[in-house]
Amino acid sequence: MLRRDFVRAVIAVGAAPKLLLGQQAATPSPPLPAPTPWLLGLNSKTPIPYVEAADQVALAELRFFSPQQMATLTRLSDVLMPPMGEKPGAVQAQTPMFLDFLIGDSPDVRKQVYREGLDWLDSEAKKKFNLEFAKLNDAQVDELLKPWLRTWMSDHPPAEKHADFINIAHDDIRTATVNSKAWFTVPEVGAEPRTTVELYWSPIEPDVSLEKADCAQMPPHVKAVPKADHPMPSYPR
Amino acid sequence: MLNETYDVLIIGSGHAGGMAAKILTEYGIRCLMLNAGPVADVSHDAEKKPAYELPFRGFRPPGRLEHVFQSNEFNANVWVDEQEVPYTFENDQPYNWVRVRLFGGRSLFWSRQSFRLSDYEFKAKSHDGFGEDWPISHADLAPYYSRVEGIFCVKGALDGPPQMPNGNFILDDAPWTSAMQRFMDVAKPKGVPVCKQRAALGRDGLASSVNLLLPDAEKTGKLTSIANAVVREITVDKNTGLPNGCNFVDRLSHREMSVKARVVVLAAGTLESTRLLLNSNLANSSGLVGRYLMDQIYGAGVVCSVPEARNGRSKGVMGSSAIIPRFRNIDTKSAKFLRGYAFNTTASTGALGARNFTAYGAELQRKMDEYSGSGFYMTIMGEVLGRYENHVRIDKDRKDAWGIPVLHVDTKYTDNEFNMAKDAVDTACELTEAAGFEVLSKNDKPNPPGYSIHEVGTCRMGNDPKKSVLNKFSQSHDYKNLFVVDGAQFTSAGWQNPTMTILSLSMRASEYLAGEMLRQNI
Numbered sequence: 001m002l003r004r005d006f007v008r009a010v011i012a013v014g015a016a017p018k019l020l021l022g023q024q025a026a027t028p029s030p031p032l033p034a035p036t037p038w039l040l041g042l043n044s045k046t047p048i049p050y051v052e053a054a055d056q057v058a059l060a061e062l063r064f065f066s067p068q069q070m071a072t073l074t075r076l077s078d079v080l081m082p083p084m085g086e087k088p089g090a091v092q093a094q095t096p097m098f099l100d101f102l103i104g105d106s107p108d109v110r111k112q113v114y115r116e117g118l119d120w121l122d123s124e125a126k127k128k129f130n131l132e133f134a135k136l137n138d139a140q141v142d143e144l145l146k147p148w149l150r151t152w153m154s155d156h157p158p159a160e161k162h163a164d165f166i167n168i169a170h171d172d173i174r175t176a177t178v179n180s181k182a183w184f185t186v187p188e189v190g191a192e193p194r195t196t197v198e199l200y201w202s203p204i205e206p207d208v209s210l211e212k213a214d215c216a217q218m219p220p221h222v223k224a225v226p227k228a229d230h231p232m233p234s235y236p237r
Numbered sequence: 238m239l240n241e242t243y244d245v246l247i248i249g250s251g252h253a254g255g256m257a258a259k260i261l262t263e264y265g266i267r268c269l270m271l272n273a274g275p276v277a278d279v280s281h282d283a284e285k286k287p288a289y290e291l292p293f294r295g296f297r298p299p300g301r302l303e304h305v306f307q308s309n310e311f312n313a314n315v316w317v318d319e320q321e322v323p324y325t326f327e328n329d330q331p332y333n334w335v336r337v338r339l340f341g342g343r344s345l346f347w348s349r350q351s352f353r354l355s356d357y358e359f360k361a362k363s364h365d366g367f368g369e370d371w372p373i374s375h376a377d378l379a380p381y382y383s384r385v386e387g388i389f390c391v392k393g394a395l396d397g398p399p400q401m402p403n404g405n406f407i408l409d410d411a412p413w414t415s416a417m418q419r420f421m422d423v424a425k426p427k428g429v430p431v432c433k434q435r436a437a438l439g440r441d442g443l444a445s446s447v448n449l450l451l452p453d454a455e456k457t458g459k460l461t462s463i464a465n466a467v468v469r470e471i472t473v474d475k476n477t478g479l480p481n482g483c484n485f486v487d488r489l490s491h492r493e494m495s496v497k498a499r500v501v502v503l504a505a506g507t508l509e510s511t512r513l514l515l516n517s518n519l520a521n522s523s524g525l526v527g528r529y530l531m532d533q534i535y536g537a538g539v540v541c542s543v544p545e546a547r548n549g550r551s552k553g554v555m556g557s558s559a560i561i562p563r564f565r566n567i568d569t570k571s572a573k574f575l576r577g578y579a580f581n582t583t584a585s586t587g588a589l590g591a592r593n594f595t596a597y598g599a600e601l602q603r604k605m606d607e608y609s610g611s612g613f614y615m616t617i618m619g620e621v622l623g624r625y626e627n628h629v630r631i632d633k634d635r636k637d638a639w640g641i642p643v644l645h646v647d648t649k650y651t652d653n654e655f656n657m658a659k660d661a662v663d664t665a666c667e668l669t670e671a672a673g674f675e676v677l678s679k680n681d682k683p684n685p686p687g688y689s690i691h692e693v694g695t696c697r698m699g700n701d702p703k704k705s706v707l708n709k710f711s712q713s714h715d716y717k718n719l720f721v722v723d724g725a726q727f728t729s730a731g732w733q734n735p736t737m738t739i740l741s742l743s744m745r746a747s748e749y750l751a752g753e754m755l756r757q758n759i
Contacts, residue, residue: 053289053290056289079597079598080597080598081597081598082598082599084598084599084602098294102293102294102296102299105299105300106299106300107299107300107303110299145597149595149596149597150595151540151592151593151594151595151677151678152592152678152680153536153538153540153592153678153679153680154536154592155306155536155684155688156536156680156682167592170591170597171591171592172296174591175294175295175296176294176296179287179288179289179294179295180289180294181287181289184287184289190602190605190606190609191588191602191605191606191608191609192602192605193588193590193591195287195288195289196287196288196295196311197285197286197287197288198285198286198288198311199279199283199284199285199286199311199312200283200284200285200286200291200310200311201277201282201283201311201312201313201314201315202282202283202284202314203314204274204275204277204282204314204315204339205275205465205488205489207321207488207489207638
């Protein structure tokens with residue numbers, strides 16, 4: 001709130017409680033105008049409510065992948081990262097739903113890699129086994145995936161078609177699962193990756209007038225179209 | 238006091254600006270420092286959180302900071318927003334401009350690697366005929382390097398070859414672990430030096446302008462600082478024609494303001510200082526402001542596994558970090574590229590990531606358990622040649638959130654850089670295989686230009702005013718009261734992380750400026 005209103009409120013709060021109590025005995029008068037004094041009561045002793053991340057509790061709406069693609073992605077996630085020991089797998093960590101959200105928000109090139117990749121997996125399954133991908137058993141899935149697995153270094157995933165989707169999706173599925181609450185709550189036994197727990201920076205004195213800025217009225221600046229089929233991915237380093 | 242004239246206006250608060258502020262105020266000179274962004278306070282701007290509490294589980298928020306590969310959901314709010322301060326480039330020539338406008342700039346987050354340039358960089362043209370020599374040599378900068386290494390508490394060993402001069406170090410006398418020793422035994426006979434890493438320890442866990450330089454300046458009582466000041470242009474006195482201050486706009490309120498000073502010191506970071514000069518139409522009699530943009534190639538390298546460190550036997554075998562300084566084109570001559578590259582070489586005790594194995598599920602976890610603690614990494618830092626064609630200019634059609642015209646970046650890597658990256662990977666494979674390590678993954682393609690966050694050049698220093706923007710004291714050839722003390726002044730990039738050199742050049746320029754002001758020459 002503006003500083004002068006704050007100052008007025010501070011002056012008012014000293015007088016207000018006594019006035020309210022006094023007036024209960026005599027004729028009641030209308031309540032004080034906002035900001036009312038009790039808004040100023042928050043202080044360092046105030047207990048902080050504990051809240052859960054929404055997608056741990058609520059069912060998120062699917063909005064990007066088609067039902068068929070979602071079935072393929074779910075089967076793929078379950079094979080690439082099944083539950084192991086006490087640790088949950090991708091499906092238990094709600095990774096397919098999360099990826100629907102992440103990829104659905106991502107730049108077009110990333111959306112395309114996923115959509116085409118999932119459709120391709122399904123058509124390969126039908127070609128080879130006369131079944132949709134979601135109905136394949138583990139051995140059949142392995143036969144489709146094995147030729148496309150690659151090793152790669154940060155910022156340089158395989159560029160070859162099909163290998164790109166398989167390896168990027170594998171990496172995304174693993175990261176999303178490891179960073180889930182389901183994963184975090186089960187202690188590690190070996191060299192399983194750890195959930196990232198790090199310093200999170202809130203917006204620092206954010207500029208909320210950005211919507212009025214000249215640049216907000218103009219189309220986004222020229223986006224890079226790199227030589228590979230798809231842009232460098234956004235991976236945790 | 239409103240509207241008074243300060244002695245020196247310093248634009249930027251990172252390593253370059255912070256050093257200028259410290260030196261000048263310690264000489265009794267009154268300085269005004271402007272910083273484009275806010276002060277960051279970790280105690281109320283940051284909080285430890287697990288990834289699952291964040292909407293994108295730690296993934297970089299889609300559509301944000303597409304050119305900052307180093308960003309993720311945790312740190313997204315420390316980088317300059319690409320929509321608030323955009324820049325442009327041709328579709329097929331992407332540029333990764335990585336910026337921080339918080340008070341202290343990128344000095345808050347740098348990697349601490351601390352190397353000096355050598356005369357193989359300062360006198361590069363004399364050595365191989367390409368580009369230009371710097372107007373200074375290592376001997377000129379050595380006293381400043383020593384003082385900077387002292388302030389920043391640089392730790393290292395006195396084991397550098399001539400191309401990596403030794404310095405004023407807190408000595409690292411820890412023994413090498415056995416995997417690194419074995420690697421060295423293979424590398425040394427092939428002419429590849431392997432040396433202890435050199436890192437700035439700083440103080441209380443931070444080595445930055447805000448804890449090592451600015452407090453000294455503030456102690457003198459001669460420094461006034463303003464945050465959230467986005468400078469539009471440097472102003473010029475109508476009568477003398479000399480720079481005399483600047484116009485700036487408050488980042489949040491958009492209120493327009495101005496300040497006056499006798500001297501202007503630009504320290505906004507290589508490309509922001511150059512952008513300011515171009516937007517102010519100043520100091521460009523050479524026509525070279527914006528030209529010779531350089532950085533270093535990063536991203537090429539190998540990941541290996543040390544067999545005897547697997548299955549939990551990492552202790553004593555792994556745990557060393559080394560720097561391999563440039564060894565190409567020193568005593569030998571490569572047919573395929575000029576200059577050279579360094580390797581950051583690490584025998585790690587940590588886990589090897591899933592990307593290093595062609596497996597998934599239970600089989601992948603078995604491999605990761607077996608290989609954990611056996612990772613041996615070599616990644617490149619290679620010198621990018623300075624070329625006239627690689628440049629920045631103003632894009633008059635695009636403006637940032639305060640209406641200031643943005644930069645257009647027109648640069649690309651050439652065969653020199655690509656051949657260097659290939660040679661690096663071939664060499665790394667040869668050495669690690671000879672040492673008995675297993676190569677798991679490799680990459681010979683550099684990341685996009687700018688990724689290194691070591692962009693230098695565009696206001697290069699030199700003795701000839703026709704071939705350079707600044708003289709050997711970082712002073713404009715055109716105006717004796719205008720200095721550029723950040724990475725823009727570099728004449729060549731070298732393979733070395735530029736921080737130590739930026740700090741030393743800023744210290745030297747500031748002492749020169751102080752001397753000139755005290756003698757009333759400026």
